[in-house]
Amino acid sequence: MKDKMLKYQRIAEDIEHYIVHNRLKQGDKLPVLEELRRKYEVSKSTITKALELLEMKGIIYQVRGSGIFVRRHKRKGYINLDENQGFRSGLDEFQLTSEVLKLEVMNPSEEVMTNLSISAEEEVYYVKRLRFIHGQRLCIEESYYKKSVVPFLNEQIVSESIFNYLKEGLKLEIGFSDNFFHIGKLTKTEANLLALRTGDPGMYYESVYHLTNGEAFDYSKLVYNFQEAQFYLQINSLS
Amino acid sequence: MKDKMLKYQRIAEDIEHYIVHNRLKQGDKLPVLEELRRKYEVSKSTITKALELLEMKGIIYQVRGSGIFVRRHKRKGYINLDENQGFRSGLDEFQLTSEVLKLEVMNPSEEVMTNLSISAEEEVYYVKRLRFIHGQRLCIEESYYKKSVVPFLNEQIVSESIFNYLKEGLKLEIGFSDNFFHIGKLTKTEANLLALRTGDPGMYYESVYHLTNGEAFDYSKLVYNFQEAQFYLQINSLS
């Protein structure tokens, strides 16, 4: 769990726990920087780094001349897109299960080659799953993993959280992802899998995940059930 | 334009321009940190800050021990949700126009009171627009602005970019926003406005915008045309 956590990470985590544990709400004031610095016995810049991390995560916001405040929104039950590597929603997990429809090694199609920037020779794992949230059909998921990065997958792993396996098992570090989506009408096949009707609304979501060194290793296509899926996204002004 | 730009902002902008101007692509290497430091004649930490900003914007990624690389995805025509304050898509703007359906001062409904954290007495501007992209119906937009923050709006302002007016005209600084969305079927009224059919797919998108001091000032509800709207979202692993 704590492979050798950095100071600022540990502090950020501690402050987040403090916020959650004490049930602080939007706008509540945290101790001032200098006070935090004394408490954790680190330099000012380390505290600043920790707070910056929390700010990016949408946990706090800082106001110059004023203080450090808690940032929280009220709505529950939304999938947080900011941290959708395995659908963790802050601290309380969603109850997700999966039915594996297909698992095989194959050569990439044109589409997969483009999105993963690989040649036709390079092999990929293909995983097709039906995912459930609280027992309801949430989405159809088709994923392609570079075999050179993810050398082994089996039914067992794939029926649980793949990203958890990638991080804990393979010690892969995910750096960033590109995500594309649009709305459309379900085909007959899709509708059948989601227990909906042909032509019903669906959200088509594509992701390309990259390691910290920039290498793309996973291309995934999802089709969401319009009745079950609702999303949250926090956006910070960058300046 | 350059109210008094900070060093790291100016440098970040310069590097971004360099990337665009020289048409660098995904994975291209930028000069090493020490070289940039010499070029811009600033301290290491200022360069670091500039690069951090570019990294958050999804322009570059950095690899320890290796270097600084350009991050670009290929797809065009997607609305970038990361910088959707007025729908700027990087450097090339979308061709957006608006038809104003309603503009008035009113007292907030329960829904608006909740989302803006205000009382029934506080007045808000209500703006309803139909927005077009390249002449096609893109979305219906209903926005509520706190009158205490946005004291004046007129037909002229509202028919153009409201956020541009808020930033340039009122010098408001937007800090962050909470965004919620889900998929559904269009009502008759919505379908009429978007020139679609009742029951066609639609994306329902809600935003709450906050100033840098944390105060919520704008609550907006959008309904997107499924045929026109496609979205892009870059997500960085935070650690």
Next chain:
DNA sequence: TTGATAAATTATACCGGTACAATTATAATT
């Protein structure tokens, strides 16, 4: 040629300092 080992490169963590800008609290003035 291969594969292991060492060295150089490069970004990041962390320190502690000064200066400054935005806000808030206090005092002075009307």
Next chain:
DNA sequence: AATTATAATTGTACCGGTATAATTTATCAA
């Protein structure tokens, strides 16, 4: 009481330093 000027608070910009971890390159041995 309300306004205005002043001071204190507080987060941010920027500096330049040491140490370290990840990667790449160079070196050496088999």
